[in-house]
Amino acid sequence: MALGWWGRQPVAVLATAVVVSAAPILSPAAGDRLIGDTLPVEAADALDVITPVPSSLGADPDRVALGRMLFSDTRLSRRGDRACISCHDIRSNGASAVARNLTTDGTPVPRNTPTAFNAALSFRLGWAGDIPTLHDQAELALTRPEFLGGSWPRILDTVHGDPVLAALFQAAYGHAADREAVIDAINSFERSLLTPDSRFDRWLRGDVHAITQAERAGYALFRGIGCAACHQGANVGGNLFEKVGIFVTIPNRSAEVLRVPSLRNVAVTAPYFDDGGVATLPEAVRLMARAQLGRELTASQTASIVAFLGTLTGSFEGRPLTASRASGTAQPGDTP
Template sequence: MSGFAPTSIVLDFLRRRHVVAICVLVLSGLQPSQAPPQPAPPVRLHWHGGDEPITPMPSAPALDPRKVKLGERLFSDARLSRDNSRSCSSCHDIGTNGASTKRRDIGLDGKELPLNTLTVFNATHNFRFGWDGRYRSVEADVTASLVSPRIMGSNLAAIAEKLDLDPAMRVGFLAAYGRGPDAGDIVDALASFEKTLVTPGSRFDRWLAGDKTALSPEELNGYREFKSLGCASCHQGVNIGGNLFQRHGIFYPLASPDPVILRVPSLRNVATTAPYFHDGSAPTLDDAVRKMGKSQLNATLTDSQVKAIVAFLHSLTGQYRGAQVGGEP
């Protein structure tokens, strides 16, 4: 949330009836002025040349193609797990939605993981990683998954040893890094690949870029509702979320009570990533929108409001390698 003047700012997104969220940014180091106090100018959000709270998804960054190719190979390599039973793609299916269709995926111990699997698509644009936002970089998130006892259950040294026994892998690492498989290079290659997993080209992105025919009247109405109700107070920016923390269940319980504070998820490709919420308890977008309205806005949304917002959310599906994510029409 850069670009604000160095002062204390309270963004109050009271649109109609309810205060949805308040973000307070305080930058220290201001010196007291001797001039008489002046009224603060109205705060306006500007995103790359426009007043919309959402900005288009950029194309994938230009990274070393050898590292990206190696990272893609590693992403689907089951040797990254302790018992060679699963790979990153076991839970993050790049061929569909970058996640899975399960309420919660199954851990190495055969039991459900505590949280719903987040999509890996566009994750690089989040300001923190994971539902609780404990990781600050793609590399830290990758490492945590590899060593987690319930996810991959391995360690980087053991992974490097297994990969070093594979002549083809040694060739791939030599081409990308000038040496054989190494713990740091394994993480770097996976992170390089994940940084390319962006999905620009949604119909909403086309509308933002000036194509006024890209959205239907109902989708535009849904976007207006999305903003006026206050959804955009938490879901904004390039990832339509992913850039702040928020408490869930503000007015009414939303889902499982823990964790209380969550990193706001991205709504990019949200129509493809059911089920919803951190516990996977909302099976459909319709259900999720209604529950969010009640829990976070203290509003009982009408059927027409829900239908329009869901229509708008479908316009957020982008493209990966020339095809729409999740096979969306």
């Protein structure tokens, strides 16, 4: 969530993006295979702006295990009926299948729930990028009424009153659980929610058979038309802010500046956008090309980019991520 490598170098990232978006000025030699009449496949392969998801961010295993327990513990919530996993279903895609989850009072939250996977690689958190760190995110998730709505006295009483949790905190931190230790344990687990080993990452590491020629062509088009100006780095996004609706205002919404979302696992994290208003990935790709790049994609171009995006689906604990259940939320008391 805020500990990613890109947090201290947004200017450098943007400079890279400018080079990528300038791809159409290249002059391909006769016989080059063009992608979307902008960039030769071979030339695009030399301009990789995406880096593989790391296998670990070095979180302490004991604290990770403790944070995992807290992530699914409904006793920490205001009514004892929900946990982090209720909206961030890490058994599937780390998010949910609904446009907007419900608050503790039963009303929809303001924005779509983003996936918890790879969030630690983003430089800021939340759709608006208004949450600076993982620490801040955990505090808000635990205590705000629209999320778990818990209170620190109740949270700490719950932990201290559970012999198993109390003993694990003592072993992991050398003292009884306090506010900072609870937050750190949850953050440690969140830093472990990485999805390495996508087919695209295997290709970046040298496995030439990990993706197809058609998927390579989609990647070349993705960069050739300028998508990579905002979506790059290990998280394929999540490292800068951008105005939504640069060329065309998106229907039913005003222009605003949001944090560019990660495209990791995007093929399994529908619905899309901060309002959850777009149901399918092809529709999302076409809309973003129109609004952000001023381009109308053909059906074949859209399919090509969608094919590439499908290669970004990674694995957690050896299991490829999948779309969330239709219900959109985990059941109270479920464990990851």
